[in-house]
Amino acid sequence: MSRRLEVFTGFNPISTTKYFEQHGWDVRPVYDSDIKLVKVQRNSALECGDGRFDDYPDREMYGPRVFGGINAVQALITGGDVIGLLRATELVAKFGFTPGTHSAEHGGCGYFDLWKEGKLDHANYNYVAPQEEEIKGFKRFGSWLELTLKLYHGKHFRLNGDHQEQAVRLNPFKGYTDISGNGSRFKVDDWFLADLGVPDHKRFHKIRETVEKLRPEAAKLEIILP
Numbered sequence: 097m098s099r100r101l102e103v104f105t106g107f108n109p110i111s112t113t114k115y116f117e118q119h120g121w122d123v124r125p126v127y128d129s130d131i132k133l134v135k136v137q138r139n140s141a142l143e144c145g146d147g148r149f150d151d152y153p154d155r156e157m158y159g160p161r162v163f164g165g166i167n168a169v170q171a172l173i174t175g176g177d178v179i180g181l182l183r184a185t186e187l188v189a190k191f192g193f194t195p196g197t198h199s200a201e202h203g204g205c206g207y208f209d210l211w212k213e214g215k216l217d218h219a220n221y222n223y224v225a226p227q228e229e230e231i232k233g234f235k236r237f238g239s240w241l242e243l244t245l246k247l248y249h250g251k252h253f254r255l256n257g258d259h260q261e262q263a264v265r266l267n268p269f270k271g272y273t274d275i276s277g278n279g280s281r282f283k284v285d286d287w288f289l290a291d292l293g294v295p296d297h298k299r300f301h302k303i304r305e306t307v308e309k310l311r312p313e314a315a316k317l318e319i320i321l322p
Contacts, residue, residue, distance in 0.1 A: 101128060101322060103268040104287035106296065109319050112266070115300045116317045126265065126318040132276040133269060133320075134158055136285075141196030141251035142166050142188060144205055145264070145306075147279040148255040149198075158273050159193055160288035163306045164207035166195035166250070170221065171211050172294050172302070177224035178240045185248040191291060195250035197241065201257065206310040215309065218301040263316040264307055274320065282307065282314060 113123045140159035143149050149161065162168050166184050170176055174183035185195045198205050210216050212223045226240050245252060257279065264282040267274050273285050289299050307315050 101133070101269045101272065103322075104270050104290045106290060107268040107286075108296075109268075109321060111296070112300070112319060113317075115297070116304065119304055121304070121315050121317050123317045123319065125321045127321055128269070131274055131320065133267070133272040134275050135271055136160050136193075136273050138192040139194055139249065141194045141253075142169075142288075143196055143253070143273075144198050144207065145282045145284045145303075146198065146200075146205070146255060147259065147261040147277070147282050148200065148257055149253070149283070150275065150277050150279045150281075151257065152253060152255065158275065159196060160285040161273055161283045162285060162288055163282075163302065164205065164211065165197055167197065167205070167208045167211060168289070168302070169292065171216065171219040171223070172289070172298065173220070173292060175224075176211075176219075176221040178226050180221060180224075181240065181244055185244055185250065187292065189248065191288075194248050195245055196253065197245070197250075198253035198255055200255040207306055210306065210309055216302075216305060218298060218305050259311055261311055261314040263314055263318055264303060265318045265320065266303075267320050269320065281318065282311075 116123050137157045140157040142165040143159045143161045144165045145161050145163040169184040170180045174180040260279045261282045267285045270287045
């Protein structure tokens, strides 16, 4: 194998399995030799764990995948207001990435919707909608979010089709993302939030709560192993 795969510091498949099994999830291993992992590119936008990213057309770059994209960084680390958004974009830029958000044929990002409605117990910060005075003078850009994406060379993705996910696939390999499949799995690059300093119990709670509230039939975990 030409690529050199390295799991992030602190990755423990035994404790990961124990956490999810204690919460009623089935857990099984998937081996890197049986799937397709590719390197994420510098300056790529954060992507969501939404399985429909598998079929995103005309792909030029691959970014790390975590439920909520840039909104997850806000909810967990930097804050839910416009200042938190700017801090989140600056934080991920230090790690070589840009902000990413998405919508879909039938609504928006499920993680963002749950966060906005105050339904995520794991979030350290509540979502705070921008006030009119905060966006005054920036209307020609459309919104604070659109302005932030422009300034930081981020991207808003438009996803097609319906959810088909039947499980969550957890990737611990630093700098890589899983591009195999056709939307049948949620994809989470667990190394990314770990690199940002989010502890494992918080990352796992985030995954579990998001899936159980959005698509409970997919509450099964596949851990990618060497």
